[in-house]
Amino acid sequence: MTGNPLLEVTGLKTYFYLEDNLVARAVDGVDFTINEGETLAIVGESGSGKSITSLSIMQLVNRPGKIIEGTISLEDDDLLKKSSKQMTKIRGNEIAMIFQEPMTALNPVYTIGNQIIETIKKHKNLSKPAARERAIELLKLVGFPRAKEVMDEYPHQLSGGMRQRAMIAMAISCDPKLLIADEPSTALDVTIQAQVLDLLMEMKERLNMSILLITHDLGVVAEYADRVLVMYGGQIVEETEVESIFEDTKHPYTIGLLNSLPSLDKDVERLGAIKGSVPPAHSFPKGCRFADRCPHAMDQCRESNPELLSIAPNHKVRCYLYEQGGRSNGNRTRTTSKTKI
Amino acid sequence: MxxxxxxxxxxxxxxxxxxxxxxxxxxxxxxxxxxxxxxxxxxxxxxxxxxxxxxxxxxxxxxxxxxxxxxxxxxQGDFGNSLIFNGRSVMELIEARFANTLYLGLFSLAITIIVAIPIGIYSARKPYSMLDYGATGFGFLGLAIPNFFFGLIAIYVFSINLGWFPSQGTLSSPGVSGFDAFTDRIHHMVLPGITLGLAGTATYMRYMRSEVLDVLGSDYIRTAKAKGMSERNVLYKHTLRNALIPIITLMGFEIGVLLSGAVITEQVFQYPGLGTLFLSSVMNRDFPVVMAIALILGILILIGNLIADILYSIVDPRIRYD
Incomplete structure (x- = not known):
């Protein structure tokens, strides 16, 4: 069901130059590929670099952040070599993005219609009435029964879920090849979350887009993603298909994340938690960035940072436990797999 | 609405x-x-x-x-007679000077807006640049110098030493008329107008800078950029209108500030406006005049706030419907 590579990111490094000569390595050497028609999820805690990765693709990282290395190729066209003017033709057109906070992501002083029409007019050669027609169609498509009225309403007149729908309508208005959804459901009510994500998937099928889904919710990953990247400390620590992330979990960090999820078919006294917190991006340890929180940390882990290693087809992991075949994984991997919410 | x-x-x-x-x-x-x-x-x-x-x-x-x-x-528009100016009617006294003060206030407000808003926007777009530091320095200076003192310096430098602008009055000679009278009036208003607007200019500049910076960092600006909007569009369409909302509120108060500031500034420049009349009436306990001017200034401030509220509702749709 997935096709050719659409977006290839190699060696991406986005650093933030802070005061006192501190350098926060928010994204520190990330490689991944998104195929046509695929939903790739990036999972990680706050501060793991997942949002900065997505903003880097759009080249919307604000100062003092800067992309210092790497390539980001959309269909073999390196976006990092483009001028800022050329990038405005990519954003919203080839790659669109929706954000976590629907309450603040729309401009409060312009109508929904105005904001969708301006996107269409920017990228498509349409007259204003034609753009308006298209905007109404889009609003109907994302589930507004009274699309015509909504065109002339302001964001504050809509609920959070409706605003996110309007955001989706705006994002898909120019048939993007890739839609980046940065925690699209996090700020919404639980009942609305599923509706919005279902809508995203429906649009994906209909328009044959790829989706890069940024989330910290493994339940969402299980339900909607094809492949998963687990990020920690600005790096990918595990990359695999969605089934194996739950059934054949490798990295101790991923195991920790899964153990901290409530499970439907097991009654536990306490939920698991990972000790400690993500180290600040300006002072990563020399060795493995997870070593201080890892229950399996070895001397080697504190000495040097392991490489992202391919341990099976479509399964990569950054951990010394799996080097040279590693130990057998039976005693460490999680066995329960039903984590759907 | x-x-x-x-x-x-x-x-x-x-x-x-x-x-x-x-x-x-x-x-x-x-x-x-x-x-x-x-x-x-x-x-x-x-x-x-x-x-x-x-x-x-x-x-x-x-x-x-x-x-x-x-x-x-x-x-009915009758404020009685002045107790000092040989019993002339208060309205007659005020009428002659009201227009002068109004022109001065509007002129000063125009200077403030034309100078403060573009500089504020530029400062926000290029924070910590030379111009930003310059504007910040000017802002502090403008707020720190009292009106009357700046007025005296302006007269000393630009009237006495350089001779560019007249130091007092509204017209060079009563004889001029038509377009010449208009330019002559403007010429006379330059120094008092700048003096009167100095503090306001500094305040607006600082406000504009912080508002634009604030808005530029907001989520909807990121959305606009993510839609592929050009930098111009992001600045003039998406940023400016939001940044102007608090500025409009400020302008409602500004009318009051300008009028009370005019009392001092007009005195320094011997400008025949309401301010000078007000001050001399207070000195002479000419209460009919004092009350009439106080009432008119009060009404102007109320009107200023009303205009600000209406503008506010035009710019910000969230205000229109409670």
Whole structure:
């Protein structure tokens, strides 16, 4: 069901130059590929670099952040070599993005219609009435029964879920090849979350887009993603298909994340938690960035940072436990797999 | 929208009423009247005559009667006669000067807006640049220097030393008319206008800078950029309108600030406006004039706020519907 590579990111490094000569390595050497028609999820805690990765693709990282290395190729066209003017033709057109906070992501002083029409007019050669027609169609498509009225309403007149729908309508208005959804459901009510994500998937099928889904919710990953990247400390620590992330979990960090999820078919006294917190991006340890929180940390882990290693087809992991075949994984991997919410 | 404006206008009426009571009450609270002290200055006049005058002017009537007399004639545009300027009518005195003050205020506001808003935007777009630091320095200076002092420096440098601008009055000679009179008036307003607007310019610049910076960091600006909007569009369409919302509120107050500032500035430049009249009337306890000017200034401030509220509702759709 997935096709050719659409977006290839190699060696991406986005650093933030802070005061006192501190350098926060928010994204520190990330490689991944998104195929046509695929939903790739990036999972990680706050501060793991997942949002900065997505903003880097759009080249919307604000100062003092800067992309210092790497390539980001959309269909073999390196976006990092483009001028800022050329990038405005990519954003919203080839790659669109929706954000976590629907309450603040729309401009409060312009109508929904105005904001969708301006996107269409920017990228498509349409007259204003034609753009308006298209905007109404889009609003109907994302589930507004009274699309015509909504065109002339302001964001504050809509609920959070409706605003996110309007955001989706705006994002898909120019048939993007890739839609980046940065925690699209996090700020919404639980009942609305599923509706919005279902809508995203429906649009994906209909328009044959790829989706890069940024989330910290493994339940969402299980339900909607094809492949998963687990990020920690600005790096990918595990990359695999969605089934194996739950059934054949490798990295101790991923195991920790899964153990901290409530499970439907097991009654536990306490939920698991990972000790400690993500180290600040300006002072990563020399060795493995997870070593201080890892229950399996070895001397080697504190000495040097392991490489992202391919341990099976479509399964990569950054951990010394799996080097040279590693130990057998039976005693460490999680066995329960039903984590759907 | 219209409902909102009508509601705002209705609120205006009780405020106006409260204003008249305050103005009248304050004038009553001030010790003495236009005739007090005169008997000391001229011992040859029988004090009895002053008493008769007081009676004739109605100064001995009960307060509510005086208030009623004042308010009922004021409602018809009659503020009585000046007690000092040979009994000329107050309206006549004010009419001649009101326009001068209004022009000066508008001129000063125009300078403020034309200077402060572009510089504020530029400062926000290029924070910590040379121009930003320059503007910040100017801002602090502008706020720190008192009006009258800046006025004196301006006269010294630009009138006396350089001779570029006149130091006082509104017209070079009463004879000019037509377009020449217009340019001559502007020429006379430059120094007092800049003096009057200095603090406002500094304030607006700082506000504009912080507002634009604030808006540029907001989520919807990121959305606009993510849609592929050009930098121009992001700045002029998405940023500016949001950044102007608090500025409009500020402008409502600015009218009051300008008018009270005019009292001092007009004095420095001997500019024949309401300010100079107000000051001399206060000195002479010419209460009919003082009350009329205070009331007019108060009404102007109320109108300023009303205009600001209406503009506010035009710019910000969230205000229109409660």
């Amino acid at each position: 219209y409902k909102y404006i009508i509601r705002r206008i209705l609120v205006f009426i009780p405020m106006l009423f409260a204003l008249t009571i305050i103005v009248f009450g304050l004038a009553q609270l001030a010790p003495g009247d236009a005739l007090s002290g005169k008997s000391l200055a001229d011992p040859n006049v029988d004090p009895e005559i002053y008493e008769q005058q007081r009676e004739a002017l109605g100064l001995n009537d009960p307060i509510y009667v005086q208030y009623w007399n004042w308010i009922s004639s004021a409602a």
